[in-house]
Amino acid sequence: MTGLIQVVGGAVVDRLANPTALLVARRSAPEHLAGLWEFPGGKVEPGEAPEAALVRELAEELGIGATLGAELAAEAPTGWPLNDRASMRVWFAEVTRGEPEPLEDHDELRWIQLQDRDAVLGLPWIPADYPIVHALLDSVAAMVPGQGHA
Structure with a gap:
């Protein structure tokens, strides 16, 4: 699998240390992805x-400056498979400048509470993002002592 398109995504959280909320973005295009939620990036x-x-x-899509934290580990060094041509690496990110706005490719942004697994998983995510969302929730739960499933 050489020549994969490398995509990056931001798990934008309210804070890098013990995050409690995740910023998600709803796609407005292309048509087959419109209305589905994703991690902003490109x-x-x-x-x-x-x-x-x-x-x-993140600056182009949301109009924000961000500090990156840890990468969300994937099984492959190329990242999470999106399809047969592309994979995505995902980093935690914290907003350091600006207020997030849906500037490109999105029509809505929403902060969701990470401790509410059902609400997070209940969003209509882009199908390839579901394994990433599960790994993110497990990673965040492991960061916070005593935090289990809601």
Whole structure:
């Protein structure tokens, strides 16, 4: 699987230390993804570091500056498979400048409470993002002592 398109996504949380809320974005395009929720982000440009690409994409899509935290570990070093042509690496991110707005590719942003697993998983996510959402919820639960399933 060489020549994969590398995509980056931001798990934008209210704070990197003990996050309680996640910012999710609803796609407005393309038509087959419109209305589905995702992690904001986009493609890594040739010669661009993935982390730099994510900071750039968050600025373009949401109008924010962000500090990146830990990468959400995937089974493959190329990241989470999206389809047979692309994979996505996901980092935790915290807003450091600006107020998130749906500037590109999205028509709505929403903060959701991470401790409410049913609410998070109940959103109509892009299908390839479900394994990432599960891993994110497990990762956040492991960060907070005593936090189990809601």
